[in-house]
Amino acid sequence: MYHRSRFLDLVGQTSSSPQGFEISRAEGSWLYDQSGVAYLDLISGFGVSNMGHAHPAIVEAIQVQSKLYLHTNVYGEHVQNPQNQLAALLRSILPSSLHQIYYLSTGSEVIDAAIKLARSYTGRVEIVVLHHSYHGSTMAAESLRSDRAHTAHFLPLIPGVRFIHANDFEGLDKISERTALVLIEPIQAEAGVIAMDEKWLKALRSKCNTHGALLAFDEIQTGFGRTGTMFAFQNLNVIPDLLLLGKALGGGLPLAALVSSGELLASLAQSPALGYITTFGGNPLCCAAGGAHLKAMLQEEVLLGISIRSDLIRSILNNPLIKEIRIKGLFAAIEFENEKLVHSIVKKAREEHILLDSFLFRPSALRIAPPLNIPIEILEDACQRINLWIEEAR
Ligand code: PLP
Numbered sequence: 001m002y003h004r005s006r007f008l009d010l011v012g013q014t015s016s017s018p019q020g021f022e023i024s025r026a027e028g029s030w031l032y033d034q035s036g037v038a039y040l041d042l043i044s045g046f047g048v049s050n051m052g053h054a055h056p057a058i059v060e061a062i063q064v065q066s067k068l069y070l071h072t073n074v075y076g077e078h079v080q081n082p083q084n085q086l087a088a089l090l091r092s093i094l095p096s097s098l099h100q101i102y103y104l105s106t107g108s109e110v111i112d113a114a115i116k117l118a119r120s121y122t123g124r125v126e127i128v129v130l131h132h133s134y135h136g137s138t139m140a141a142e143s144l145r146s147d148r149a150h151t152a153h154f155l156p157l158i159p160g161v162r163f164i165h166a167n168d169f170e171g172l173d174k175i176s177e178r179t180a181l182v183l184i185e186p187i188q189a190e191a192g193v194i195a196m197d198e199k200w201l202k203a204l205r206s207k208c209n210t211h212g213a214l215l216a217f218d219e220i221q222t223g224f225g226r227t228g229t230m231f232a233f234q235n236l237n238v239i240p241d242l243l244l245l246g247k248a249l250g251g252g253l254p255l256a257a258l259v260s261s262g263e264l265l266a267s268l269a270q271s272p273a274l275g276y277i278t279t280f281g282g283n284p285l286c287c288a289a290g291g292a293h294l295k296a297m298l299q300e301e302v303l304l305g306i307s308i309r310s311d312l313i314r315s316i317l318n319n320p321l322i323k324e325i326r327i328k329g330l331f332a333a334i335e336f337e338n339e340k341l342v343h344s345i346v347k348k349a350r351e352e353h354i355l356l357d358s359f360l361f362r363p364s365a366l367r368i369a370p371p372l373n374i375p376i377e378i379l380e381d382a383c384q385r386i387n388l389w390i391e392e393a394r
Contacts, residue, residue, distance in 0.1 A: 026053035047221040052371035061292035075281040082287035102258040103282030107220040107246030108136025118181035125160040132361040134190040179213035186232040189221040192362030193326040193333035216242035224248035228329030251293025255286035316383035332368040339363035
């Protein structure tokens, strides 16, 4: 309690009811509290710890890089090998049109950079986004949020944002020659794992082509294996002009990026020069961690083990109180009648040392998103216990 009260006093809070979990260390799929009690992590830091905590290859890469150099200059001025190595790895697994990377530090920053790039490249203002998407908390990212009760506190928002509903063909008519950017998640995270339909996505791509609007996929939360393929769009057969990455990109350290063609990224260097500058974007320690993370994902072939784990969640969670299970890879939204049920399951799980959560725009759904390499028997046992807690919460 000593640490918790100091935390509440010394550290600014994001809400009046922080979870306040007192972490001492983390390893694999486990977080340990101050008394050494192990908690099973079924959230993965909201899409960050996809290879679990303290992966030895990531820790080693951080140690090696930290002895060479940390910060040397603002992003883009010095040649830094860790940036090249991560960029080359990404290029080797992405379509050829997404071959250059612009490093930043956080997801919200990438959203802002994508908006600036699109406005500068197209000379247009409007941005089309989905209802119930979370893209970040900076002013521009905040402006893409559809719940007006929240954004009303921060007016005025950036102008020209138009909302459409996921998979709504009529909504595509909002894309026009005034549209600079269409920015969507191929699988919406905070709406509670809502997948875009491939046909709709193809129609969206075609509208963007017709009107000369850029298409960006926010894969900040769905990237790096979370939904079963390295990136969600790879299962949907539509390639964006801009791929936005963050969270797991840095293997646990803050790193984000805009991935696109050399032609589009040149906007940030030429029209105008220094169009988006950043001190810490592409920090060498973060890039070294990110490179080790991606290399480990590929070498350990974690993607191959996702469907068996995904099927396990779906088959064990069969309580009649569950209204619907939406699951893509290891990203699951377990839908209930109301959020009260979800609250009591999350609370019970915490008492029994399992960390679960719900979704920002879908409080009636339980979030299950474990590290992709969680041992199968551990996941099986956790799902069986969750099933029991659902029964108790009835
Ligand atoms: N986009 C998506 C889909 C996210 O889930 C988030 C964060 O949760 C962001 C953008 C913003 O990222 P960050 O918190 O790193 O600014």
